[in-house]
Amino acid sequence: MSGFKPSHVYVAADHGGFEVKQELVKALEGDFTIEDMGAHSLDSTDDFVGYAEAVARAVAAKPGSMGLLICRSGEGMVIAANKIDGIRAALAWEEKVAIESRDDNDANILTLPNDYVSTEEIINIAKIWLTTPFSKKDRYSRRIEQIAELES
Numbered sequence: 506m507s508g509f510k511p512s513h514v515y516v517a518a519d520h521g522g523f524e525v526k527q528e529l530v531k532a533l534e535g536d537f538t539i540e541d542m543g544a545h546s547l548d549s550t551d552d553f554v555g556y557a558e559a560v561a562r563a564v565a566a567k568p569g570s571m572g573l574l575i576c577r578s579g580e581g582m583v584i585a586a587n588k589i590d591g592i593r594a595a596l597a598w599e600e601k602v603a604i605e606s607r608d609d610n611d612a613n614i615l616t617l618p619n620d621y622v623s624t625e626e627i628i629n630i631a632k633i634w635l636t637t638p639f640s641k642k643d644r645y646s647r648r649i650e651q652i653a654e655l656e657s
Contacts, residue, residue: 509638510537512569517542517556519582520549522575522619525627529573532628537635557585557616564613565591572614573631579618586614590656593649598622603630607637609645 514537518526523544530541542559544551553576560572572594574582579596586594594614595606598621606612615634617627639645 509636511571511635513538513540513567513571514635515540515542515560515563515570515572516574517544517560517572518575518619519544519551519553519556520547521553521577522617523547525617525619525624526575528624529575529628529631533631533635536632553581554585557582558589561586561589561592561594561614565589570613571635573635574614574616575619575627576616577618577620579616583614583616586616591653593652597630597634599626600630600633603634604637607634608640611639611645611649 514533516526516530516539530539533539543556557574560574564570564572574586576582583594583596586592592614593610593612594616595610595612596616597603597606598618603615617630
């Protein structure tokens with residue numbers, strides 16, 4: 506592990522990731538300061554948008570924090586989270602993609618696809634992502650600044 510650690514980790518899932526989220530929170534507690542932002546009970550009719558928004562707004566409001574979102578494909582969550590200024594959400598289904606999202610793009614939210622990745626893999630990917638620092642290479646920092654300009 507790199508020694509990098511976010512100040513706070515916000516976690517949420519809709520019905521498609523609810524059970525995995527419960528396991529993920531248990532696996533991360535003790536190593537990270539976790540806030541479970543829902544769902545707090547399984548509701549097969551809930552929508553992902555509110556959970557993505559809650560985590561994205563929390564991450565945007567607390568510099569140094571990071572977020573984890575889980576749904577079936579991860580696609581809707583990443584789209585919704587990226588609508589919030591200051592958020593750089595990425596979708597990852599394997600370690601290499603998750604690491605690159607941090608190293609190159611300083612992603613501050615990771616979305617995980619429950620339908621395509623096992624619970625064990627989701628936990629492993631999340632732990633690796635949460636401890637991967639941004640490389641701060643000039644070209645990546647420049648690109649992040651350009652992305653921030655798109656928000657204004």
